Structure formats: C-alpha cells, structure tokens
Amino acid sequence: MKSCCVNVAVAANVWHAMVIRQYEKHIWLRRVSHEECVGRARKANADHAAEPSEIAALYQEMEDEALAAFKKIGVDKSLVSFRRTIDMRYIGQFHEVEVDVDGGDFGSKSLIQASGAFGAKHDELFTFAMPWKGVELLTLRVKATTPNAPFKLPEIASGGSDASAAKKSNRQCYFGDGFVDVQVYDGSKLLADNEIPGPAIIEETTTTVVVPENYDCLVNANKNYVLTRKGEN
Amino acid sequence: MNDIKLDPTTISTVWHSMQTATKEMRYIIDRTCQNMLISQLHDVSCGLWGADGSTIAVPVGLPVQFLGGEFPVRDLVKKYPDDMEPGDVFLSNDPYHGGHANHLPDWAFFRPIFYEGELLFFTMTRAHQQDTGGSFPGGYFPNGHDIHAEGICIPPTRVVKAGVEQTEIFELIWNNVRFSEGVKIDNYAMIASTKVCEDRIVDLLDNFGRDTVLACVDEMFDRTEKAVRAEIAKIPDGEYTAEAATDDDGTTLDEHVWIRVKVTIEGDQMTIDFEGSDGQRTGFVNCVYAATYGCASGAAIMTFDPALADYHNAGTMRAIEIKAPLGSVVNCEYPATVGASPVNMGNQIMEAVLDALSKARPERAIAAWGKHRGDYTFGVDPRTGERYVRTSFDYDGSAGAVWGYDGYQGVTSLTAMGAINRGDMEEMEARLPWRILKYEMVEDFTGEGQWRGGPGIHWEAVNEGSDGQMATGSSDGDVVQGFGAQGGNPSPVCRTYIDRGDERIRVKPHRMVDVKEGDIIIKQSSGGGGVGYPADRDPEMVLEDVINELVSIKAAREIYKVEIDLETKTINEVETKKLRAA
Numbered sequence: 001m002k003s004c005c006v007n008v009a010v011a012a013n014v015w016h017a018m019v020i021r022q023y024e025k026h027i028w029l030r031r032v033s034h035e036e037c038v039g040r041a042r043k044a045n046a047d048h049a050a051e052p053s054e055i056a057a058l059y060q061e062m063e064d065e066a067l068a069a070f071k072k073i074g075v076d077k078s079l080v081s082f083r084r085t086i087d088m089r090y091i092g093q094f095h096e097v098e099v100d101v102d103g104g105d106f107g108s109k110s111l112i113q114a115s116g117a118f119g120a121k122h123d124e125l126f127t128f129a130m131p132w133k134g135v136e137l138l139t140l141r142v143k144a145t146t147p148n149a150p151f152k153l154p155e156i157a158s159g160g161s162d163a164s165a166a167k168k169s170n171r172q173c174y175f176g177d178g179f180v181d182v183q184v185y186d187g188s189k190l191l192a193d194n195e196i197p198g199p200a201i202i203e204e205t206t207t208t209v210v211v212p213e214n215y216d217c218l219v220n221a222n223k224n225y226v227l228t229r230k231g232e233n
Numbered sequence: 234m235n236d237i238k239l240d241p242t243t244i245s246t247v248w249h250s251m252q253t254a255t256k257e258m259r260y261i262i263d264r265t266c267q268n269m270l271i272s273q274l275h276d277v278s279c280g281l282w283g284a285d286g287s288t289i290a291v292p293v294g295l296p297v298q299f300l301g302g303e304f305p306v307r308d309l310v311k312k313y314p315d316d317m318e319p320g321d322v323f324l325s326n327d328p329y330h331g332g333h334a335n336h337l338p339d340w341a342f343f344r345p346i347f348y349e350g351e352l353l354f355f356t357m358t359r360a361h362q363q364d365t366g367g368s369f370p371g372g373y374f375p376n377g378h379d380i381h382a383e384g385i386c387i388p389p390t391r392v393v394k395a396g397v398e399q400t401e402i403f404e405l406i407w408n409n410v411r412f413s414e415g416v417k418i419d420n421y422a423m424i425a426s427t428k429v430c431e432d433r434i435v436d437l438l439d440n441f442g443r444d445t446v447l448a449c450v451d452e453m454f455d456r457t458e459k460a461v462r463a464e465i466a467k468i469p470d471g472e473y474t475a476e477a478a479t480d481d482d483g484t485t486l487d488e489h490v491w492i493r494v495k496v497t498i499e500g501d502q503m504t505i506d507f508e509g510s511d512g513q514r515t516g517f518v519n520c521v522y523a524a525t526y527g528c529a530s531g532a533a534i535m536t537f538d539p540a541l542a543d544y545h546n547a548g549t550m551r552a553i554e555i556k557a558p559l560g561s562v563v564n565c566e567y568p569a570t571v572g573a574s575p576v577n578m579g580n581q582i583m584e585a586v587l588d589a590l591s592k593a594r595p596e597r598a599i600a601a602w603g604k605h606r607g608d609y610t611f612g613v614d615p616r617t618g619e620r621y622v623r624t625s626f627d628y629d630g631s632a633g634a635v636w637g638y639d640g641y642q643g644v645t646s647l648t649a650m651g652a653i654n655r656g657d658m659e660e661m662e663a664r665l666p667w668r669i670l671k672y673e674m675v676e677d678f679t680g681e682g683q684w685r686g687g688p689g690i691h692w693e694a695v696n697e698g699s700d701g702q703m704a705t706g707s708s709d710g711d712v713v714q715g716f717g718a719q720g721g722n723p724s725p726v727c728r729t730y731i732d733r734g735d736e737r738i739r740v741k742p743h744r745m746v747d748v749k750e751g752d753i754i755i756k757q758s759s760g761g762g763g764v765g766y767p768a769d770r771d772p773e774m775v776l777e778d779v780i781n782e783l784v785s786i787k788a789a790r791e792i793y794k795v796e797i798d799l800e801t802k803t804i805n806e807v808e809t810k811k812l813r814a815a
C-alpha cells in the first residue's frame with residue numbers, strides 16, 4: 001500500500017442530499033400470450049388479464065403521489081426522475097424477478113418490452129428463459145429520485161506543518177519490534193496542513209487512527225488524514 | 234501431482250467453493266421451478282462427484298436421494314465410456330438399469346464437467362417431480378404389480394447433447410407424465426442448476442489450476458476420512474444390533490415388514506450389515522441398494538461430530554461398509570416396486586442404524602423421529618378446472634431427542650434429515666383446493682425422556698375441490714412406534730381420519746381411499762422418541778413444557794414425576810421429591 005486516506009466524521013452530514021422515494025402496487029395479473037399485448041385471462045386464480053391501461057393508471061397514480069410528496073418538501077417536479085419496474089415470473093413459479101419498464105405512456109409495447117426484459121434477465125440470472133410461457137405480473141414499483149443537491153465538503157483552517165498544538169500525551173506502544181514511545185494527538189485540535197510523523201496515534205471522538213512507524217500523516221483541508229509511506233512523498 | 238504443495242487457505246477455498254456451488258444449485262431451482270414440493274419444500278438434492286464417482290460435495294439434500302450418487306455416476310461412465318462431451322446432460326429416474334434412483338418420482342439430471350477436454354467431475358441434481366406417470370398421480374400408491382405400474386422408467390439417457398436439447402426424447406418422456414407443462418419447467422430449472430455448477434467449477438479450475446484443484450480433492454477425502462475414523466474410534470468395539478418395522482407393505486395388509494441391522498465397530502472401521510432383513514415384497518416398501526446405502530450412511534453421519542456435517546465425502550465412505558443381502562427389502566431386484574422407498578423402508582433403515590449406534594455410544598444417542606404421515610391427494614381444483622396433486626410434509630411430527638437436547642420441533646421425517654421444509658399456508662391455499670382448519674403442536678404427543686422428542690402435530694384441512702382420491706402411503710406409525718433411546722419412551726402411535734358429515738372414518742397408512750367434496754382430513758402425527766429416563770428430566774424443563782401446553786399436569790406427575798402448581802406456575806418441590814423417590 002503506497003498511501004491511504006482516512007476519512008473522519010466531519011463530512012458525514014452531507015451524504016443525504018439525494019432523495020429516493022419508493023412506491024409499490026401489489027397486483028396479480030397474467031399475460032398468457034406474448035404475441036398479443038393483452039392476454040386472455042386463464043380461468044384461474046388471477047383476477048383478470050393484464051390490461052396495459054390499468055397498469056398505466058397505477059404507475060400514474062404512484063408518480064402523482066411521489067410528485068405531491070416532493071412538492072411538500074419544496075422539490076420542483078422538473079428535478080424528479082422516475083424508474084419503473086415490474087416484478088415478474090413465469091406462470092407457476094414462486095419467485096419474481098424485478099425488471100425495468102420504459103417510462104412514458106404505458107401501453108401494449110411496454111408490456112412486450114417488459115416481458116422481453118424479464119426473459120433476458122431470467123436468462124442472465126438462471127441460464128435459461130422460456131419465451132413460450134405466459135408470465136405473471138405481481139408488483140409494480142416506482143422509484144422517484146432527485147439529483148444530488150450541489151454541496152461542498154466543509155474545510156478547516158490551515159495551521160501550517162507544525163502539529164504540536166494538538167499534542168495530547170505519550171504512550172508506550174508495541175510496533176512489531178518492541179515497545180516504542182509514541183506521540184498521541186487530539187484529533188479535534190488538528191488543522192489543515194499539519195504533518196505528523198509516524199509512529200503516532202490520533203484520537204478522534206469516534207475512532208482512533210494509528211500512523212505506523214514507516215508512514216507520515218498529512219491533514220488535508222477536508223480533515224482527511226492522508227498517510228504516505230516515508231520517503232515516497 | 235504429488236509435488237503440489239497445498240496451503241490451508243487454498244484447500245479451504247476449493248472445498249467451500251465446491252460446497253457453495255452445490256448450494257447455489259438448489260437456490261437456482263428454488264427461484265425458477267414451479268413444483269411446490271421442490272421449490273418450497275426442498276425435496277431436492279444437489280451435489281458434486283469425481284469422474285470416477287467419488288462423492289466430493291453433498292452439503293444440502295436428502296440422504297436417500299444423493300448419498301448413493303456414486304453408483305449412477307459410475308454406471309453412467311460405464312455406459313458412455315468414450316462418448317460424452319461438454320454440454321451433455323443425462324436424465325434417469327430408474328432404480329434399476331444403472332439409474333440407482335430410490336423411486337420413480339425422483340428424477341436426476343447428470344452433467345459431466347470437462348476442463349480443457351478432460352472429464353473431471355459430475356454434478357447431479359435429483360428432485361421429486363410433480364408426477365412420473367403410473368396408475369395414479371404423485372407416484373405414491375400401493376398395489377402396483379411391478380415397477381412399471383409405478384410410472385415411466387427412464388434409464389440413463391442423454392437428453393441434452395453438446396448443449397442441444399434432444400426435444401424428441403423429452404417429448405416422449407413428458408408425454409408420459411401428468412402436469413407435463415409444469416414438469417417441463419422444473420426439468421429446465423434442474424438442468425439450469427447443473428449448468429451453473431459447471432460454470433462455478435470451471436471458474437475454480439481457471440483460478441487454481443487443474444492439478445491444484447484435484448490435489449485439494451484428494452486432500453479433502455483424506456481429511457474427512459481421518460475425522461470420520463476418529464469418530465468411529467470413539468465407539469467401543471463390538472457388535473450392536475437393532476431392528477425396525479413398517480406397519481405393512483400396502484399390499485399384504487397389517488403384516489409388519491422388518492429390517493434388521495448389525496453394526497460392527499472394529500477400531501476405526503464401521504460395518505453396517507442388514508443380513509436377516511425381510512425378503513423383498515410385492516408391496517411398494519422396497520429399497521434398492523443405493524437408497525439403503527444413502528439412508529444407512531446418513532444415519533451413521535448423524536451420530537458423528539456435527540461440525541463435519543458439510544464436509545462428508547468419499548472419505549467418509551472409506552470408513553463405512555454397508556452390506557445388504559440381494560433380493561431383500563433393503564436390496565431389491567427388478568421388477569420390485571419401490572414407490573414408498575424413501576419413507577419405507579428408508580425411515581426404518583435410519584431408525585435401526587440410529588438405534589444400534591445409540592446403544593453403542595450413549596452420549597450421542599438419537600431417538601426415532603416422528604413418522605412421515607404422507608397423504609397424496611388428487612382431484613380437480615374448481616377454481617381452475619384443472620387436476621392437482623398435493624404432496625406435502627406439513628403433517629409430519631418432529632425430530633427425536635438426542636442426548637443432551639430435546640428433539641427439534643417442526644422438522645419433517647427422519648429420512649429427509651431436516652432438509653425438507655413445511656409449506657407456507659397461504660401459498661398452499663392459493664394453489665390447492667384445501668383450506669387448512671387447524672395446524673398445531675399437541676400436548677402429550679411425543680416420546681417422553683430426560684430429553685423428549687419434538688412435539689407431535691395435529692393437522693386438519695377441508696376439501697374445497699372435487700371428489701378425488703388419497704393415497705396414504707408412504708406413511709407409518711399407526712402400529713409401529715419410533716424407538717426411544719437410553720430409557721426414553723417411544724413416540725406414540727399416529728392416526729389419520731376422514732370426517733364425512735357425522736361419520737369418522739379411520740384411514741391406515743399405505744392405503745388408497747376416496748375423498749369427497751367437503752371431507753375433512755385429520756392427521757395426528759406424533760413427535761419423536763425420547764432419550765434418557767423421563768423421571769431424570771430437569772423439573773424446570775417439565776414446568777416450561779406444562780406452561781407451553783406441551784405436557785399436561787397429569788403427564789408431568791405420572792411420567793416425569795414432577796408435581797406442578799399451574800396457578801403459581803411453580804414446581805412443588807416436596808411432592809416432586811416424594812414422586813421421584815418412589
């Protein structure tokens with residue numbers, strides 16, 4: 001390992017900028033024939049055949065619900081993107097495979113596209129597909145996503161290369177060849193550009209970083225500890 | 234190959250990769266097949282064998298289905314000596330003619346695995362099909378005159394040649410079974426699982442190289458053999474005998490069929506000999522040798538260190554010899570019927586071996602498990618207008634006790650060794666025209682002991698389908714009780730009834746009976762046997778069982794010799810002392 005970067009808690013609060021909402025409609029529809037976009041209902045447990053217009057209405061309902069929810073938190077609908085999926089299986093199977101469905105008006109072609117995507121994914125996952133076989137549609141799903149809000153990692157002030165202001169204590173530590181005297185630093189007092197020669201220990205509230213004997217540590221502007229092997233700078 | 238140096242990490246990686254590949258096979262089948270018995274209940278076994286038939290990886294499955302897998306693999310190589318190529322798949326369900334299947338519904342797909350033109354391994358998956366032809370749906374009915382009455386017999390047959398499906402052969406086969414559209418899907422699911430195994434093993438060979446992988450396999454055999462021999466060496470030398478019976482064979486009614494076993498321990502070698510067992514029967518309780526071999530070795534394995542469970546292979550079998558006289562009920566000859574084989578005599582084989590070994594090694598004693606209470610019911614589902622067959626394990630009891638522990642609750646019959654699950658009620662009701670009325674554990678319905686058997690089960694369902702028929706075989710336990718070990722009580726007798734209006738009809742195992750619309754089937758299936766004397770049971774455990782309604786106050790007093798005050802939920806120490814002193 002030439003160098004590594006230890007990222008500590010200072011930047012953790014910025015990772016929630018992207019918002020995903022997921023909606024589901026549980027259905028049980030059958031599409032018996034792949035040639036016809038609307039299959040006939042088998043005189044079966046299924047309520048009725050898969051009508052593209054019904055599916056379109058369910059997707060629309062979920063997307064409207066998502067937009068209303070985003071509106072409440074001040075996200076404009078132009079920022080929201082949707083991913084539609086259907087959980088499908090061959091008639092008789094016990095388990096479904098989730099496949100992507102094209103956006104826009106859901107129609108006969110969408111059902112053919114989804115069936116094709118299902119067969120392809122079944123083949124990819126399980127090494128075979130059964131294109132002659134009818135399918136069941138069990139769950140319609142919409143994932144509504146906003147893009148990441150623009151953000152910048154917070155920066156800390158520079159303190160120059162001298163890290164002595166953060167010195168906390170000394171400790172005897174075992175480093176393979178025996179015990180050595182090690183400088184311990186208070187992580188909360190370290191500033192950007194501080195340099196810490198190994199061996200050293202940096203104590204944070206939530207973690208402890210060990211700088212081995214053959215590494216040096218540099219604190220960067222985002223409060224990352226960048227460890228580099230001695231002599232490779 | 235001898236100069237290959239193996240490090241522990243490589244051996245471990247190769248070993249576990251092979252196990253994982255076979256576990257993934259079952260997952261592929263779960264996800265893609267349509268037969269509840271396979272996908273949901275797991276009546277399926279997947280494994281890996283060497284080109285010479287040596288068992289390499291068999292971590293998930295039923296002993297009867299695949300621990301004898303070496304025999305069909307060997308015969309396959311004999312039948313197609315220089316005539317196999319990558320992408321071939323062979324199918325067989327024949328107990329005879331090189332198929333070594335335990336019974337006809339268990340279809341096996343074999344795939345040779347080649348690497349750089351060389352045949353190195355075989356993978357096999359064997360699973361219980363929804364139907365296999367024969368006189369009645371489901372393949373579990375008594376009174377067949379010979380094996381041909383029980384269904385289509387497929388000798389080892391190439392159904393995929395170099396990756397190309399042999400459609401005409403498949404059509405011939407599927408045309409001879411019921412529910413063929415469904416069986417077709419399940420067959421594809423099984424073939425897919427062997428393909429995935431091949432991919433994984435070829436990846437493994439790519440990563441580690443042929444020589445290293447083969448050297449690891451040899452090492453795996455040696456290590457397992459060493460561990461198994463160390464276990465056998467812990468058993469005192471000597472001869473241990475036991476016997477077990479099934480109620481009857483379904484054709485000659487109410488006459489027990491016996492198997493007898495002598496287990497001989499000499500140092501670190503075990504011999505299991507079934508000399509003295511009854512001759513093969515007209516009824517359908519016969520086992521071919523491979524089935525007997527699977528059940529007997531499975532039972533022996535149960536008494537070994539559980540840490541070895543996933544690691545058994547050909548090394549295990551080097552230390553165990555299994556003898557069964559030809560023409561007996563444990564080594565039957567063509568054309569004997571074998572429909573009930575996994576349960577009868579499969580269960581009896583396992584029970585007898587466990588009984589003998591429990592005598593030999595008390596600290597590993599295992600009592601009989603609850604009996605299988607199969608019912609194979611068929612008729613028409615009015616919701617679809619189509620025929621159905623119901624094959625399930627929901628009405629089985631629970632496991633027998635082992636030394637130190639109560640029997641595990643809810644596992645199905647011994648012959649499945651815990652591999653088979655119970656069904657999901659909602660899924661069952663959605664797919665089959667039977668509504669479940671009652672499904673619960675029952676008080677005082679298991680073998681008592683210092684450690685008791687898992688609880689017995691009461692199961693009740695009403696027929697919302699058409700009139701039809703029910704085959705109660707393979708089943709057991711209306712007369713013959715599963716044994717208790719080291720002073721434990723045997724499992725109680727079981728009952729099956731049909732309630733038709735005000736009439737209650739008792740139905741014995743191994744029978745064909747009519748079922749009418751509105752009939753209620755009631756199954757009372759006892760739990761397993763106990764281990765150790767009931768009066769030695771920790772009174773606190775008795776109290777807990779009383780609180781949980783698994784043991785009555787009366788049984789606590791009379792059998793466990795513990796006086797319980799139910800109101801305060803406490804043990805009456807004084808009375809208990811008196812009872813136990815008496």
